[in-house]
Amino acid sequence: MKTMLTVLPLFIILSYLFLYLPSSADMSNQYVENGFVVNIAPEYRDIICPVFNNGELETGVAEIDQLIGKYGIYRFEREFPASERYSNTSVDLSGYYIVEFSPLHRLEDVINDFSSCCCIEHVERIGVCPVFAIYPDDPLFSEQWYLDSESYVDIDAPEGWIYEHGDASPIIAIIDTGVDYRHPDLINSIWINDGEVPDNGVDDDKNGYVDDIIGWDFVHGVRGDRYEDCFIEDNDPMDWYGHGTLVAGVASATTDNGVGVSGVGWGARIMVLRAGWGWGPYGFVRMDFCARAIFYAVNMGACVVNCSWSSSNSGGISAAVSYAVSKGVVVVVAVGNTGDEYSHYLASRGDTFCVAGSDMNGRRAIFSSYGSNVDVSAPAFSIMSTYRRYLGEHIYVSRSGTSMSAPQVSGLCALIKAQNPSLGGKAIMWVVHNSTKPMIGDEEWEKGLMGSGIISVENALCNEMLSSECANREIPTEVGVVKILSVSPSPSDDYIDVMFSSPCGVLSADIFDISGRKVLKRVFNVSGGEGEFSILLDNFNSGVYVLRLSDGIASDTMRFICIK
Incomplete structure (x- = not known):
């Protein structure tokens, strides 16, 4: 009812x-x-x-x-x-x-x-x-290349699932146009409010919402498509437009159930919060609806909030996000599809987790926005997911856009939370940020405009140092705390000298080859200020490499060439 x-x-x-x-x-x-x-x-x-x-x-x-x-x-x-x-x-x-x-x-x-x-x-x-657009692709596309492929440009999901399948404890709040919660690949992933007795007309858990069994529909007072529920808010957050169903499937469609697609979050539950609606080919969200949805999500136990839409600083959204961050919730935000350097309000705050989109070559998707505010990237091209078409057709389609990138990050955050329940939002973001794969050859990435790189489920979940030592760490907030001053000689055939500056503490040096594979890792103590170390290249093949230097809080990268 x-x-x-x-x-x-x-x-x-x-x-x-x-x-x-x-x-x-x-x-x-x-x-x-x-x-x-x-x-x-x-x-x-x-x-x-x-x-x-x-x-x-x-x-x-x-x-x-x-x-x-x-x-x-x-x-x-x-x-x-x-x-x-x-x-x-x-x-x-x-x-x-x-x-x-x-x-x-x-x-x-x-x-x-x-x-x-x-x-x-x-x-x-x-x-x-506006809800960020999703671009139609070949309807016969039937492989989720972004989860697993022969090249380095996927997010290494099956390799990561070896270390953590996830479970039902992490909750991902999908704030969007609703979700088709009856879809056969989503129905078993939907969060249920155990504090509410269904259909008794009473606010049993006293959270301000009556019979909110699977979430809430905040949309009211708008004009949309003929079959959109636009007039009065209620406890039925069903999706008509389809955008939210796509996002939910990418984040946590039921995995290993012999049906349809696999969600990155594997077993994470989806809290359905409708704050958007469709009008013809376009989708919209209202900032007061989104603000109230964020507040609801935090108080009802979500550890991740997914925002695959544009935003403005209005309608109480600023206060709601600040509240979420203060409670240790990760707010994942799609950067947008303008194809240039662009930042909407939520993407530019600095305390949210901003996601850009990569393509099948491991470079910036042509439509993806970019900028210094971006934290990480994830595949955005030809992403297969769940979909609802019109009156109840439960189907699968392939779509592109940064709306598809953000829920991959949300799913990964939920996996990390399942593996390490004590981790807070800042620590979870640190793990994701510091376990990415470099986007070698991408101009915007090399300028620091695509975040640290493409997310890797495997790197994030298999690295015990990342998961055990980051509880009190934060995403880098001060640019240039760790700085690579020079890598020389380049080209080189036998060694490189690295000049750097860093505060005192433990420093790690990682080298990646052109495929994004980590080929060397060194950890050493530094006393602070400028320093120097050397790395032998005895077992290196000819090619382009990327050196990443990190103190666990901030990092810097630089390319060099090895010629044998």
Whole structure:
């Protein structure tokens, strides 16, 4: 049974249609026209109490109540329900409220009046951002090359699964257009809320959502395709558009079940959170929907949140992500498909895990965005996954885009969490970041614009040093802490001298050949400052090699040539 969050008068439902009407001519980020988010000042948070009194909305704060009457405000609702239950964090979300008003008024006028109120700490518009496109490929493509291939450009999944199959304890929250939770290759991977009794109309776990058995559908008040569920949020996060089902299958389709495809996360569960919808060929998410979904995911136990969509700093998304990070949750973000140097809000924060896309040659996929904000790359071309078409057809298709890259990283993060349950988000990101394969010959990678390289499930799971010594380490936050000053001579036939600078501690030197295979590893202590060491090339063949120097917190790479 589908449970509705609330029942609204017809005039309110109709007014929702004006909130957002996407234009096919303008696919850039847009904003809701008669809604926004406010953060109540701390001294007023215990006073404000929105209620309907004889059909009139009141908050108990005179300054706000005057504006409610002036602008026909019909919704003044907590953005993050029951946030007091989860207050043991440095991020306070108790003051965030969603405000919606009569479309007869101008957004700028309402925002200006609220911004001038002494009881309002700040006001945020609500962004409507595109879901990253997925590009159709040959429908007869039937091999998941990105998991396992003869070349070095795959992510070494079968080799990694030898060390860790994963289990049902890690939860990946898929915040997207929903998920086809009835798909035969997903149905056994769906997270179930054990704290809720199905269909009893009661919020048993007191998290603010009634009968949220497999997640929640946050979408309401938008206009989409004919069969999209666009009016009232409820407990049925079914996917119509298809994007979220693709993403979920890549992250953790049920593996080794004799059906369909394999998900990177093997046994990880999928929490279904619908924050997006389809309109013709396009998909969209709204930032307040996404913010609430992130808050829900963190509080309900997700260790990874997957975001395969664009974003803007609006609608409370900043506070929600800060909350997730403070709780040790990994927020995985697709960088985008602009084909140039580009960064949307979530990809540029620095505390999320930003993923670019590689192609079948181990280089940047032509459509993938790139930039200094990228942490790692993963295959993005011809990715086979689960799909839902129209009214319940459970199929498989091959698609391309960084939307397909991000869930591979999410699946790997879940495997690492299953292998090492005590690891927090920063440590998990460190393992993924420091176990990648170099993208030799890729111009953007060599400039540091594609992250550390292509993820490797095998490298991340088989390296005991990575998994056991990284519990308190973090993803590099200071560029140039470790620096390779020179590698000489190059070309060389017998040895190389490496000049470097680094703080004191343990330093590791790894050398990779052109195929991405690690051919040498050295670990040694350094006293800090500039230093030098030599490496003999006795067993090296002629070719191009990459030296990676790392202290476990920061790293640097440089190419050299060996000629025999």
